[in-house]
Amino acid sequence: MAGKFITFEGGDGSGKTTQVLRLAKMLREYGFDVVTTREPGGTPGADAIRHVVLSGAARDFGPNIEAVLFAAARADHLDKVIRPALEEGAIVICDRFHDSTRVYQAATKDLDLAFLDRLETATLDGVAPDLTIILDVPAELGYERAKARRSEAEADRFESDALDVHAERRERFLAIAEDEPDRCVVIDGRGEEEEIAEDIVAALEDRLGLKPEDEKAERASETVSG
Numbered sequence: 001m002a003g004k005f006i007t008f009e010g011g012d013g014s015g016k017t018t019q020v021l022r023l024a025k026m027l028r029e030y031g032f033d034v035v036t037t038r039e040p041g042g043t044p045g046a047d048a049i050r051h052v053v054l055s056g057a058a059r060d061f062g063p064n065i066e067a068v069l070f071a072a073a074r075a076d077h078l079d080k081v082i083r084p085a086l087e088e089g090a091i092v093i094c095d096r097f098h099d100s101t102r103v104y105q106a107a108t109k110d111l112d113l114a115f116l117d118r119l120e121t122a123t124l125d126g127v128a129p130d131l132t133i134i135l136d137v138p139a140e141l142g143y144e145r146a147k148a149r150r151s152e153a154e155a156d157r158f159e160s161d162a163l164d165v166h167a168e169r170r171e172r173f174l175a176i177a178e179d180e181p182d183r184c185v186v187i188d189g190r191g192e193e194e195e196i197a198e199d200i201v202a203a204l205e206d207r208l209g210l211k212p213e214d215e216k217a218e219r220a221s222e223t224v225s226g
């Protein structure tokens with residue numbers, strides 16, 4: 001497809017939303033066509049599913065069926081937002097995607113892993129991220145940041161899990177990065193926002209060959225000549 005698909009992954013409070021917004025702002029300033037979105041959500045149908053899963057209403061359904069709900073939201077999001085934007089040549093930046101299902105829903109012994117694999121293949125239907133940035137922070141730090149961001153009463157179904165569950169999720173994200181080194185880059189999320197943003201831009205240049213300065217120069221010359 002003409003565009004580039006970048007996903008951000010990591011635990012709750014690892015800084016994904018902050019860095020997605022920074023990166024999108026910078027790329028737009030340099031003249032790129034950028035679409036930002038998030039999961040679960042991104043379409044009215046997917047937002048409705050978001051409410052069902054994050055409120056905890058689907059907790060008793062069990063991990064397999066919870067994974068089906070995330071997959072249904074993802075399929076709609078892909079059809080209506082992600083695939084069309086990629087076909088138009090945009091850079092699509094998505095705050096969480098399929099790795100979150102692999103990490104959050106698979107972190108239980110009740111999940112049927114073969115089923116999860118088939119569900120993922122059917123849902124993605126040939127679309128895969130070109131680059132996945134995994135923001136890595138110790139579970140305690142993510143937990144503290146997420147807690148500071150919202151009150152305990154507002155913590156969603158997954159944020160309110162115990163610290164050891166968050167620590168296990170961190171390990172699962174790192175294991176995905178090890179399994180798929182061509183797609184994934186792990187970035188230390190503990191530092192200042194600015195430093196992390198620089199590491200992300202370096203990863204975009206290195207892995208996707210995206211050079212923001214070049215795009216700006218090219219657009220400027222198009223404007224002059226056109």
Ligand SMILES: Nc1ncnc2c1ncn2[C@@H]1O[C@H](COP(=O)(O)OP(=O)(O)O)[C@@H](O)[C@H]1O
Binds near residue numbers: 014016146190196
């Ligand atoms: N590098 C950072 N250093 C300190 N605080 C941060 C940093 N990045 C984000 N935060 C803060 O931590 C909280 C969680 O960040 P957020 O970007 O929402 O994380 P996520 O989307 O991964 O849950 C927010 O209050 C945000 O302002």
Ligand SMILES: Cc1cn([C@H]2C[C@H](O)[C@@H](COP(=O)(O)OP(=O)(O)O)O2)c(=O)[nH]c1=O
Binds near residue numbers: 012014017101146159
């Ligand atoms: C996309 C996705 C998210 N989730 C969980 C992870 C998050 O706890 C929650 C989304 O909440 P959100 O507030 O968007 O994430 P964050 O806390 O990182 O800013 O849904 C899954 O369990 N499976 C999935 O496939």
